[in-house]
Amino acid sequence: MIHEVDEALQGLLGESALAASGVEIVFDAPTRDWAARRNAPTVCVFLYDIREDVTRRGSGAGEVHDADGYVVARRTPPRWFELTYLVTAWASRPQDEHRMLSQLLACLTATDALPPRLLTGTLAALGLTVDLDTAGTGLDAPAASDVWSALGGELKASLGVRVRAPLAGVSRPTAAPVTEGLVVRSAARRPSVDPVPGRRLRYEEVDDPGPEGFAGPRERLPAPARRHRGGRQP
Template sequence: MIHEVDEGLRLLLVEAGLQESGVDLVFEAPTKDWAARRNAPTVSVFLHGIREDATRRRTGTAEEHDEEGTVVGWRTPPRWFELTYLVTAWTNRPQDEHRLLSEVLRCLVRSSALPARTLTGSLAELGLTVEIEAAGSGADRQSTADVWSALGGELKAAIDLRVWAPLEGERTSAGPPVTEGLVVRAAPAQDGEGAEPGRRLRYDGASDPGEQGFAAERERQLPPGRRRRGSAAR
């Protein structure tokens, strides 16, 4: 799922015309060594945080059917995860970096979700909305200064980007449907010796149980010499 979110963000930024203007789009960590090797205007979309959104967790399973309506398996609900990216622009001049970062920000804030045309793989199959939020507020997030400190680089202007994406649930396959009746065998002993050939029950010509089915009350025959409770003796 993570690589599919990366691809969705890449397609979104490509549609904005970044690569047509000669800008490289990468998903590498903007470390000091990486910055020294850079030789072209670059936009870095660095993933540095992954955590589950527990408020969206669901339980249970859902049936999966084939074209004929037969159950072929069960799947657990998807689990949602919040992916946090650090988006930065790299050029030889701060003014150019800010201009490039403005174009990226304009592209990211146009929509609150990744367009369906940018979704691939399991994200496209699930058909769920992949929400995005650029430069939003949130006191519970990791500090940008802490991220730069971990990368070993100097603090610079960056866009904090969050994406909420579903991870496809686990699937359990169903066995083939039962097409044969129950086989009943009778044996005179518990060890099965002398068992007669089995008889397959096909339920042909079964009687109609009525509107209430087999839950309806039925008259029970008593053994000879017994009477019902509450009835007068003869």
């Protein structure tokens, strides 16, 4: 699921004006060594926090159907996770970086959810909305200053982007649907006695199910009258 969110974010940012100007989009950790090796305008989308949204955890199991409508598996509900990214712009001049950040901000704030056309794999199969929150005040994640300190670099202007994405549940295949009736045959213990013909369960006056089994024609008897309380007939 995480790599599918990365691909969707890369596709979203690639549709902005940054892609036309030759800006590279990477998902590397912006460490001091990485910054020293950078030699071209770059947008870095660094994933630094993953945590589950327990308020959206469900229970039970859903049914998975095939093309004919039969139930082929049962799947547990998806579990939702919040992926928090640190988005930064890298160029030779601060003015160029701020211009790139401005374009990123305009692109990301205009999108409340990742477009379905950019979703792949399990995200596309689930068909659920993948929310996107940019520069929000309620980001429950480590502060940007703590992230920069852990990376060993200097504090830099950045955008906090949080994606709420579902992780597909576990699917367990079910047994194949029953297509034939149950027939009981009894055999004598002594070889000299002929075996009793097969008898169909739950149906009266049927000695042999025949070659067609339950698919064959049969006579249905009228249902018995229901008794009222007290044992009297209606």
